[in-house]
Amino acid sequence: MSAxxxxxxxxxxWQKICSPLHIKYVHLLIDNDQDEILTSLYMQNVLKEANIESKLCILYDNLYWKDSKIIDNDGNEVQLVWKTWMWETIFSDYLQAEQDGSLNKKINGEHPRLCQIVLNDQIKVIEPLWKVIPSNxxxxxxxxxxxxxxxxxxQSEWTLTDDLKKNGYVKKPIVGRCGHNVTLFDVRGDSVLDETQGKFLDRNVIYQKLFTLPKYEGYYAIMGSWIVHGLFAGFGIREDKKLITDAESPVAACCIVWK
Structure with missing residues (x-):
């Protein structure tokens, strides 16, 4: 499938989603991250072409409580959200709100918490909650x-087994992104082949059998695919000379040719 x-x-x-709901305004909820900003700007162009208005919300400083509903600084009620926030971040915010007693606070003019926006019965979110399970x-x-x-x-285990040590293994956090905090060990298990730093050091980890990616012309390639509204919508390939693919790994141009 072409771009x-x-x-x-x-x-x-987007037209199929919004038309039955009679929603003509979508709020794009993202973190202050350059990649997320660029992605959401593209998504705004998609929404514009679908004749759907949208507002980009970097963090949520331009959202407010009003009569137990969440509105933006233009007075539009938040009804449908497209987000790039990780569900795990939302859950952590929920637990923090429970602990400090702010979970049920809905004071007019004050900003809502992230969890109050996304885990809100009055707001629909474009990303199913069940994705938490296969993505973890x-x-x-x-x-x-x-x-x-x-x-x-x-082979994946919660504890490091002798079998994994003998065959080489990978230590990785159960929650992460962009190849952060991953360590690769060789077949003896006593030498590090490659490792990355990141912000997921405090997460639980699993140990997985090492499988080295095929190497083509000095590059290791990994494929990712897009699913849009339940349908396969395309694929992309990242390749790098490093063993661990990350957000900085180049994206290779690719196409499928039928003879």
Missing amino acids: FQLHRLLVKS KAILPVLWSMFPNHPHLL
Whole structure:
């Protein structure tokens, strides 16, 4: 699928989502991150083409409580949110709000918390909550215990076993992104092949069998795909000379050619 086809599918999908709900305004809720800002600016163009108005909310300083509803600084009620915030960040904010007693505070003119926006019965969120389960690496040891030696799975454990040490293994946080806080150990388990730093050092970790990516012309390649409204919508390839792919890894141009 070409980039143009992907774009058209995004436009049509937004129309299918918003039309039955009679919603003509979408709030894009993102962190103050350059990649997220650029992505959301593109999504705003998609929404504009779908004849849907939108407002970009970097953090949530331009959102306020009004009569138990959340509005933006232009007076538009927040009804539908597209977000780039990780669900785990939202859950952490929820737990913090429970602890400090602010979870149920809805004072006119004050800013809502992140969890009060996204975990709100009056607001729909474009990203299903069930994605928390498959996106968390804690599911990998569970899958391995259910389907040991499955050809599409790598051995994954909560504890470092002798078997993993003998064959080489990867230590990675159950929650993370962009290859942060990943360590690769060689087949003896006593030498680090590669490792990355990041902000997920305090998370629980799993240990997974090492599988080195194929190398082509000096680069390791990894493929990612897009699902839009339940349909396959395209793929992309990141490649790098490093063993661990991260957000700085180059994106390779690619296409499928039929003879």
